[in-house]
Amino acid sequence: MKKQFHILILSLISTFAFGQTEKESFWNPYIESDRIEIGLKHYDSLNFEKAYRIWTDYQVVELIKITDSTYIGTLTNFVTENKRKNKSEIIYQKIKIPDRIVEKLINSLYAENIETLKDCAEIENYPKGFDGKTYVFEIGNGKTRRVYSYWEPENERYQNPEMSEIKNVRNILKSINNEFNLWKYFKDFRDRLPKGNYSYGMINMIKT
Helix, strand or coil: CCCCCCCCHHHHHHHHCCCCCHHHHHHHHHHHHHHHHHCCCCHHHCCCCEEEEEECCCEEEEEEEEECCEEEEEEEEEEEEECCCCCEEEEEEEEECCHHHHHHHHHHHHHCCCCCCCCHHHCCCCCCCCCCCEEEEEEEECCEEEEEEEECCCCCCCCCCCCHHHHHHHHHHHHHHHHCCHHHHHHHHHHCCCCEEEEECCEEEEEC
């Protein structure tokens, strides 16, 4: 996510109104900034039973259960276009996820404890790093909201595959990728970008 702190104070107040851990407050400005720029609605403005967002630096899967018979979901890919004079702009692509897939995924992810998993910072001896991929989970359920993260959960070098939380997170990601390959969707979006200077995650890319 773009490490920029240009969030409106009112947005931060509404985001933080739920009460949060120190780790939540760390991630909130980043996902809130991206949420605004890619046009996702704040949970406060939605009527829903439950909602899941799974974020990376360049992609977010949104799954929302409105009622028992109404589901909506999107996959959004995004990069930062770096322009001259220190200006930048988020370029994004939003793809609708079929309702039946949203329902299926919400049920699968719920079974993997997506709503109750600890933040990785709360897990004893969980490895820490600054590089690599972090998944941020934003969970809405009625009037409650929580945010937690997992650093490099798929990495065989760093992670204990027998850890229950790692099993859950890997199964969550596997369930999503079984329906649509996340990296392929992002790569297709990235490869179709026009000429320019772009960045996503910790990668800078110049297309000529």
